[in-house]
Amino acid sequence: MLHLRVTRMRRTVLIGLAGALAVSLSACAESQRDSGGGQDGGTLVFGATGAPSNFDPFYASDGETFRVTRQLYENLVGIKPGTAELEPELATEWESTPDGKTWTFTLKEGVKFHDGTDFNADAVCKNFERMYNQTGAGATAALSYYWIENFGGFADGKNPSLYKSCTAENPTTVKLELTRFTAGFPTMLSQDSFAMQSPAAMDKYKANDVKAQGDSFVFSEYARSHPTGTGPFKFVSYDEANGTIELQRNDDYHGEKAKLSKLIFRVIEDETARKQALEAGDIDGYDFPAPADWDALKSSGNNLMIRDPFNILYLGITQKNNPALKDLRVRQALAYAIDRQSLVTSVMPEKAEVAKQFYPSTVDGYADDVQEYPYDPDKAKQLLRQAGHENLTVELWWPSQVTRPYMPNPQAIFGAIKEDLEQAGIKVKPISKPWAGGYLDQVEVADAQLFLLGWTGDYNSPDNFIGTFFGTTENQFWTSGSPWGDELAKAIDEADATVDDAEREAKYQEINRKLMSEYLPAIPLSHSPPAIVVSPEVQGLVPSPLTKEEFAPVSMSSSE
Template identity: 30%
Template sequence: MFGSSVEAETLDPHDTVDNFAWRAIYYCYDRLVKFRGGTTEIEPALALSWEISPDGTSYTFHLRQGVTFIDGAPFNAEAVAYSFRRLIELGRAASGTVEGILDVSGIEVIDEFTIRFVLNFPFIPFLGTLATNQASIVSPGVEQHGPADHGASWLAEHSAGTGPFYVKEWRRGDVIILARNENYWGPKPALREVQIRYIPEAAVLRELLEKGEVDMAEVLTDEQLDALAGVSGVTVFEAPSFSVCRLYLNCTKPYLSDVRVRQAISYAIDYEGIIYAVTKGHAVQMRGPIPQGMWGHDPSVPQYTRDLTKARALLAAAGYAKGFRLTMLIDPGIPAWVDIATIVQANLAEIGISVDIVGYARPTMRAMIDRSEHEISIGYWTPDYPDPDMFAWYWFYSKNRGLGGNRSFYTNPRMDELAVGQRAEPDPNKRLEMLKELQRIAVEDAVYVYLYQATYRTAMREWVKGYVYNPMLLYMPNFDTISKDYGAG
């Protein structure tokens, strides 16, 4: 039993970019490649081997034979081609993984078990992108459930993969039940069933974990996790991560379209206060958009610190010395966001900006963000593949406005050039210079409020065995290899 204070929005892997939804999706599917254990190294999955052309634009995969989808359809090169065409043609947020990199015309079926992808340019992280949830291989059989949308309406609540589990049932607002795929081609999971139960009140979720009525629990506050660390039979796991928390400042809205207002907000925030009040010190302030520890991070990028004098001067220069009113959109089911919003509200009041906190359930909140119906909002972001592209192209490319990543609806032609250009630059030194310029502009333009980079923490009963942490798969426990030993805990 996995208890979650956040509910999934959809179960279609070619639709969502939400890790909380991926938790239920990821192990219902396989991909051509996968991350090896807790590392970012790539190893075979549905593809047994591959060759990459010398110029880095052609990837040829030799596929595993004898695999079937949960609906009985055979896995082969045509199925892989269908899956990537579906991802591209749906054009939803998940398609950003290959947007501009791979077109439908670049998908070539060589024979029954060989497929080739011809890229538009040599994209260095391409192999890593194929291990992400978005690259899940979906059965062509979903077409029978609605060819007009490639079966998307049906797949939103079902699964159609070759993975170790499949979606047995989803009772919205209650539980998603994953059942073991008894015909799985790989090692059979020890767990016969995984129940992902939606428990919106984090305090209730903590209590259920303490009582042993749930085996694992997310998302709990750091204060709750600190308390659980002292409970007999409970383990609190923690490790460094690339997970970050940022405020979205919608650049299309009145007031926020002025960079001076966004800079004023950035100077008004009490970063240290948020880190210690919300994470209990289990985080560090972000320095620009690319997290510390990731290649491409520029430690010399300026960092905003709380300076109310500068903040007030910037508001006055923008013509808003008397202040104004904004709304901040959150999901109140995530306690940390409630705490952050309360602190932000108090911080901005000190420079004359009144903030009304508006709360909606996560699926509604995300839909509103996608439609640009927010002024200020908040979100976590964790990379799907280990490359700064996840923070550069996704966050700042103007065509990604909305859930695709650019949630501040920011537009800057130079940033478009940098965000797209760094993807295609094969020279690491030249690419690094492009990323440095991008980070400087991102901070100068105050596109987001860069709050903090967090330590990943999760709680489980001691009888949960075999948990493996992977920094690319946050909030997605390895249900396929976890077991339970009630002789422990």
């Protein structure tokens, strides 16, 4: 990941982005691409949007790194393919004490890391102790983002930590102790950063030897060349010059073996170039095709798979730099002024949905009775008059040089919203900056008045959505200047710490009601289903609503 200054909200929009390397498509030689068919399942070449930051998932927070490491590593718990549901992975079962602070995991037997060392309870504890005992550059949010977001502090005691201890009770039983209950545990362990890695390989290749160098980092030999997990693929090489990562099937895998003999990721920065590479047969698939290309891709015989939406696009509202935006009536007027149904129908891709609150209805705590804001420009004008701001002028920020799963065409989305606001008598001052060239930086320091931003869920938890947005008093750029930011953050933290399921559900529902009626710190716009496209020769790929596809079940069938 090249965006190295990560904060809680920066991470919202960084997933899936990394600095990209230039690629020569001609380097895709036929010798790298088995003809397919047969017992091997052939070789699949997948077009990646950017280069991985490194191959140690603990030190990563971007989707292109995780797309690779997910094939190499496994977690204690996993996500059922095609869903956001928790399922066993390296742990076959687990249970907790009534207070939710002590968790006992039973581990799968006969599992080995790629270097031949045993996966067992000792290995689990060594992984957690390694994560907990980070120091120096490794203990920064730029590298240990997911640990800090989910577990908090480290062993140095500077900040409270959710993690307390790990005990190997026997080779197949491990006990994890937490300092408090959280509704996100153990599901949070399904995140890629918490994958189990070989303690022997991490020691041998000095995994923790990471150093800051200017605005970037120098990673260890382990993270660059020797990633060692228990997964269905093994690492072969990374050719940075050609932007090519090669993996091979792990023939000693403990479960069903991968069908592919090789899996290659080829970095192709430009979206049009990825489309052309697929059409030319140089790659076998790529992620996040532009919605405008969907019909053409399908008509060419490709398999375009539309994921279920598990994200949110919203119009953020910063109250600090425009006093009018501190008035709830003005924020409500903005909500009434936007024709979200028309936005979804005319601008967003097929199967997009209008968002009524800050996460999808499939997430716990969704409230069916929140205040809604149907399109009503007359109501918007009325509220502005009541607030004394009938001549309101706002800055509307939108990012260039980017496409996100929840925001496939920022300029078109901006244009639709601008037109709606102007229909309600609101003067709009457009401001556009490159996504990684000022937009994110200025949004997070509360320079933007109205801005487009969003989030793709990491796992199925309300705290993963509204907790990320509002559950901390740090970096609350949209509540900057508001009298209720701390109150909202406290309510979210209390809901997450509630042990009783029904009571916790009720608390989250009440938070969602207040978010839409009393606070309205932003305006939920849409849930947009991102697509993934593969050639007709690719068989067995299951699209994930979390964009966490696994390639082990995939094979290549000859089209000849």
